[in-house]
Amino acid sequence: MNKQTILTGITTSGTPHLGNYVGAIKPAIAASKDPAVSSYFFLADYHALIKSVDPQKVMQSTLEIAATWLALGLDTSKAVFYRQSDIPEIPELTWFLSCSTAKGLMNRSHAYKAAVQDNQTSGEDLDHAINMGLFNYPILMSADILMFNANKVPVGKDQLQHLEMARDIAARFNHSYGKNFTLPEAVIDEDSKLIPGQDGRKMSKSYNNTIPLWLPEKKLRKAIMKIKTNSLEPGEPKDPQDSTLLTIYSAFADAEQKVEMIQAYQDGIAWGAAKQIVFELINTELTEAREHYEALIANPAEIEAELVRGAEKAREYATPFMRRLRHAVGIRALA
Ligand code: TRP
Numbered sequence: 001m002n003k004q005t006i007l008t009g010i011t012t013s014g015t016p017h018l019g020n021y022v023g024a025i026k027p028a029i030a031a032s033k034d035p036a037v038s039s040y041f042f043l044a045d046y047h048a049l050i051k052s053v054d055p056q057k058v059m060q061s062t063l064e065i066a067a068t069w070l071a072l073g074l075d076t077s078k079a080v081f082y083r084q085s086d087i088p089e090i091p092e093l094t095w096f097l098s099c100s101t102a103k104g105l106m107n108r109s110h111a112y113k114a115a116v117q118d119n120q121t122s123g124e125d126l127d128h129a130i131n132m133g134l135f136n137y138p139i140l141m142s143a144d145i146l147m148f149n150a151n152k153v154p155v156g157k158d159q160l161q162h163l164e165m166a167r168d169i170a171a172r173f174n175h176s177y178g179k180n181f182t183l184p185e186a187v188i189d190e191d192s193k194l195i196p197g198q199d200g201r202k203m204s205k206s207y208n209n210t211i212p213l214w215l216p217e218k219k220l221r222k223a224i225m226k227i228k229t230n231s232l233e234p235g236e237p238k239d240p241q242d243s244t245l246l247t248i249y250s251a252f253a254d255a256e257q258k259v260e261m262i263q264a265y266q267d268g269i270a271w272g273a274a275k276q277i278v279f280e281l282i283n284t285e286l287t288e289a290r291e292h293y294e295a296l297i298a299n300p301a302e303i304e305a306e307l308v309r310g311a312e313k314a315r316e317y318a319t320p321f322m323r324r325l326r327h328a329v330g331i332r333a334l335a
Pocket of ligand 1: 047
């Protein structure tokens with residue numbers, strides 16, 4: 001039986017935060033230990049260009065995200081870990097797919113439509129500040145996935161539409177040129193932990209409520225102390241149903257720790273004391289990896305070498321597959 005291929009990409013447009021860690025990175029690294037799967041994890045730096053015109057930021061984010069995965073124990077002798085821009089077959093495939101993708105399909109993209117909607121609301125020209133990268137984003141993402149014939153693609157709920165588009169795009173290409181692509185499936189881990197940010201909304205760069213993953217200990221403590229609670233005094237029972245702090249805690253705690261915390265809430269634990277417990281648990285989980293992370297960041301050459309090796313492995317698949325696709329569409333040697 002063929003191994004299942006699991007693939008996911010991380011846009012290099014920010015600093016990894018606790019939400020990325022519990023929601024995506026930790027489960028992906030755990031899943032990659034299964035010998036029955038091949039894992040492809042990559043840094044989506046082409047995607048980063050859509051939103052950023054800050055070269056330093058793109059590079060710094062690439063460095064930090066790569067160091068994060070390595071520090072957290074990704075085994076690069078098993079998983080293929082690479083940078084999207086090191087695979088020239090990906091932009092080539094993006095073009096092939098562009099030529100068999102209906103523009104109407106892209107018009108329906110939520111991300112694009114939201115940008116148009118914003119312009120409408122603010123009375124701007126409808127195309128204001130919308131680049132072709134945003135419009136073509138789902139095609140590039142489809143190329144990422146189809147390039148390796150991924151079966152399963154773990155993504156956040158906000159990416160579901162992109163996976164549906166990847167399937168449509170693959171089916172259309174297959175229909176024209178024969179069965180070249182596997183239709184990928186999104187994997188949305190329902191109980192994967194989506195954690196709120198300090199203000200209780202989803203932890204996200206765009207809300208400015210994130211807790212960076214690699215804060216030094218003191219700053220991590222400070223950030224946890226800033227998680228929004230209410231004005232209940234020590235001794236007054238706290239509601240475990242409606243607590244950002246408890247939701248964050250639960251993403252790290254085992255069942256027993258969670259039960260104990262709920263009890264503590266009912267017993268009226270002071271918010272400061274509860275936060276201290278949350279800090280200690282998270283800090284303990286991250287301490288060793290943080291040291292590893294610091295060491296890697298101080299040695300970018302080592303990270304670069306990992307990525308170059310990863311790209312070589314990825315291209316062992318991509319290069320011959322692209323050759324086949326070129327042939328399929330009629331781009332062939334004439335003699
Ligand atoms: N668009 C994804 C995100 O923002 C990142 C991404 C790019 C991706 N290419 C991908 C995810 C391919 C899965 C597969 O989260």
